[in-house]
Ligand SMILES: Cc1cc2nc3c(=O)[nH]c(=O)nc-3n(C[C@H](O)[C@H](O)[C@H](O)COP(=O)(O)O)c2cc1C
């Protein structure tokens with residue numbers, strides 16, 4: 259897959275010289291509803307014997323429209339993680355548009371001419387609620403008029419889970435509750451975040467539970483604080499782990515939040531490694547123990563729960 263970063267106004271030389279089927283959306287998290295759009299686009303592309311392209315933005319449009327602070331925005335997927343999922347869904351080109359005021363102020367017809375026809379789309383696939391300007395003048399129904407016969411418009415209906423819409427909002431709510439089963443069911447994969455292993459307080463190894471402290475990618479949305487069954491990818495291999503998101507309250511009051519993973523069957527120094535962590539199951543809230551022995555006893559029980567979990571959840575099923 260080729261990733262093409264574009265800034266408005268863009269240079270025509272960036273655009274591949276061939277027709278494509280174009281899927282449109284912001285796709286935060288690339289959840290099952292989003293996957294439906296991309297799979298549908300893939301089918302159309304295969305039928306027409308064309309490449310599949312996806313267009314998304316570098317950050318959320320709300321930064322421009324609702325004056326949201328870009329520094330504090332949190333996402334279910336970074337641009338890199340989106341790219342990883344798109345690649346696995348068979349996408350050939352990923353257009354990442356810088357969402358700026360200049361881009362946002364395009365009239366619907368200008369957007370369609372420059373960013374749909376301009377990208378050589380033979381067909382456009384998007385969800386039922388996709389807009390490319392004010393809803394009254396820029397919804398999926400009106401896209402056909404702006405197309406002026408240059409491309410086909412395919413609208414994908416809303417995907418529901420037992421009457422509830424599968425949406426990024428519901429996934430964020432599930433993460434805030436530690437309900438990983440729900441979040442992961444809606445996502446269609448196990449929620450994953452990325453980061454780099456940094457030094458902590460060097461206490462873990464003394465407890466018999468060394469932990470990889472993870473500096474998460476900026477803008478990452480974390481599940482609620484607590485202890486989780488996770489898997490962690492180090493250097494291309496997935497391991498089982500038990501993770502904690504919290505403030506190490508047994509040891510220090512007011513410590514910054516840490517994300518740490520005790521990796522099972524592992525004994526390498528991995529400072530500086532880029533890792534991915536998948537969040538399978540919430541075990542419990544963080545506890546303030548009266549001493550180290552109580553903490554260690556609890557960590558042993560968390561480890562046992564982790565081992566039991568992976569007996570019927572094989573690690574090698576990572577698909578998206
Ligand atoms: C699975 C797991 C569960 C944890 N649970 C708690 C907890 O309930 N309360 C707490 O104060 N610290 C908890 N911790 C954090 C430990 O206090 C921390 O790992 C230890 O202080 C080592 O910190 P260091 O990596 O900075 O050296 C947990 C850590 C792990 C890996």
Ligand SMILES: Nc1ncnc2c1ncn2[C@@H]1O[C@H](COP(=O)(O)OP(=O)(O)O)[C@@H](O)[C@H]1O
Nearest residue numbers: 458459460462463468469470521524525527528
């Ligand atoms: N099983 C393991 N799980 C996690 N980290 C491990 C493991 N074995 C060795 N390590 C290494 O040890 C480090 C954690 O040791 P720890 O004593 O918790 O120190 P610190 O808190 O300073 O990182 C990890 O960053 C990693 O490099």
